Amino acid sequence: MRAETPRWDYFTALLSQKPPQTGAGHPLAPGLPEASLSRAAYKLRRKYLKEFQKRKILDLALEDEAAGCFYACHICTSYSPRQICVLRPEKPALCGLYDFRTAQVIARLEPWGPFRKVEKGRCLNPENGEWEGVNRYLQQNTGGKIKRSLPYSLLEEPEPVCSCAQVIAAFIPEAQGFMLVNREYRGETPLGMDFAALLEYLRSAEATPGFAGLARSYLKSPRFLKAEGGIVRLVWLPASLKRAFGSKALLPPEPGPREVKTLPQLLAYLKKVGHPVLTMENLLK
């Protein structure tokens, strides 16, 4: 990894985290009272949690190119025939429940199950993550309905949105930026549609350029919005989602529902704070 790329910063930030202290509980098992564990059991658990954290960090550092193959999830295909999520090291499933490593393990345990190996083939475009083998797999398994998958490009041909998406990213053409809205947020967005309305339009459509369904965990990934110019393209998101981004340093000051409710308000706000997205090139050609 080259120094001073976002991935490197992220990696070092994670490595510098200390292992859990006694009595503090652990993020992975917060409810379990420490005192109830016998000393030996506690030591054992600490050891395995450390190992688990180490592996998780290594997984986070794994890049698409380095994986032997991807995995496809067919769970939602039973009710939404064109929905096959391809799980990659740099992008989990949009429901937030499955990531690449989980899919790999399940696929090995149950080769006849909902997770299947996908041969990557040749990489057609590393920017937006288009792989020849993935395209072929999707064409074969959706009866030709989905022909390509460009997972990291939100504007060209993002993956189709399934009704289980945790977060929806939507393009706001007037601001040349993206907004995020999550399932828990019930209010209105600057586009005039709340999460439920957006989901209604998107889940039954073909892949809709400008709109994508994402997992919360994907928001932390350095790939998020990278093809469009980086996280600086983010112009609106509910406050509860800001926490999902982890390290605050990565996130420029963003308006949320408290500051901005409608599109005119958003444009005024962006101008007022001199949001960097206003200086960037137009994404819509």
Place this chain on the structure above:
Amino acid sequence: MALTGLQIYKYLPKTNCRDCGFATCMAFALGLASGKTEFSACPHLKPEDRDTLEEASTPPIKIIALGTGERRLELGGETELFRHEKTFYHPTVFAALLEDDLSEAEFRGQVEKLEALAFERVGQTLNIEMTALRNRSGNPEIFAEKAGLLSRLTAKPQVLMSENPASLRRALDIVGGQRPLLYAANPQNWEEMGKLALEFKLPLAVKGADLEELGGLTARLKTLGVTEMVLEGKADSPAQMLFNNVRIRELPLKKQQRSLGYPALNLIETGSAPELLSGSAVCVCKYGGLLIAPLSAAEMVYPLLTLRQNIYTDPQKPIQVAPGLYPIGKPGEKSPLIVTTNFSLTYFMVSGEIEASRIPAHLLVVDTEGTSVLTAWAADKFNGKVIKRALAQFGVDELVKHRQLLIPGYVAVIGGEVEAETSRQVLVGPKEASGLPAFLKSKGAVWE
């Protein structure tokens, strides 16, 4: 070729003026892309832009309107071969076949029976929408007279069936204003029929020996200026009819064959009663736009109506009942209070079981956007807060003087939350509605 939201957005004025009813142009574009609104809703579209957009999104299968006013019907406009891909838009329209050479008494009798053939199922009224009057006598006067009589006896729109354009013309002089369907143009009379259709501005059925002939006929009629057509391919057997229906749906959708881009018509009249029923069922299940058959026997019609209601449910819009507090039987202040969701099927099953138990009860139906109990719970639409809001909204405290509430068994997990939110004692009912009679009987009719 369907346009995506972003592609449509490029043509819009981008003023976000809200005149179309959407908050932003992007929202309007998404609505257009999913067919939830019309281009005409935006008053600021430049004419050339509107033309481009309309051209790009004309449905591959023409929409044909029949009837006027309250009785207006639509056929066609389909975009899918399989309902689960998106939805079907227009259910098969049924037209009951009547012959014009019956005596007046017999004719009246048949129409009366037809009017009586209707019933309610899951909150919808199911009946036959149209009549089809056939010129079996061959006589224009008799045809016209019966057409007039028919229009006085029933408000249902008509299909006027005759090979003789003169008969049709006589009948149209009387009922032309009600937008009937003209049946039919064939390779011999297509020019006359086409001119008749243009004169009265009515849709025209087109008959052909096979799909090639049909395609040729529609192309020729189009040069005359006829744009609204319905297609009937010759079918000697149900298998042939199925083949025609599938091709007439498939070719415009998959191969852009515009000459067959019209709804399909099936005329089914030969065979025993079971054969008629099975042929009609094939038509309903497989892309029939309009079914003309002797639909007079209740034992044939009711199953067909039920089948159609099931096949043509929009998978994206579950059927709902209005939320509210429903009294089942004559409940009093101490009668049981039961809560469930507003999905039609759920409501009718639960209320039916409560009725079967003979114990009067209050049924609180909360708005879960038409989703069933487990679906609503999974989507967090059926929880303590929602129930609390419904209790307040429908004034339950005025009619129910005890503090107990029965929740469906499958969502027992929300019991604690419901108790906390509503300050009522929550009872967990059976998982299936069929367990309600036993449960209510054992708990008793009076709750404290």
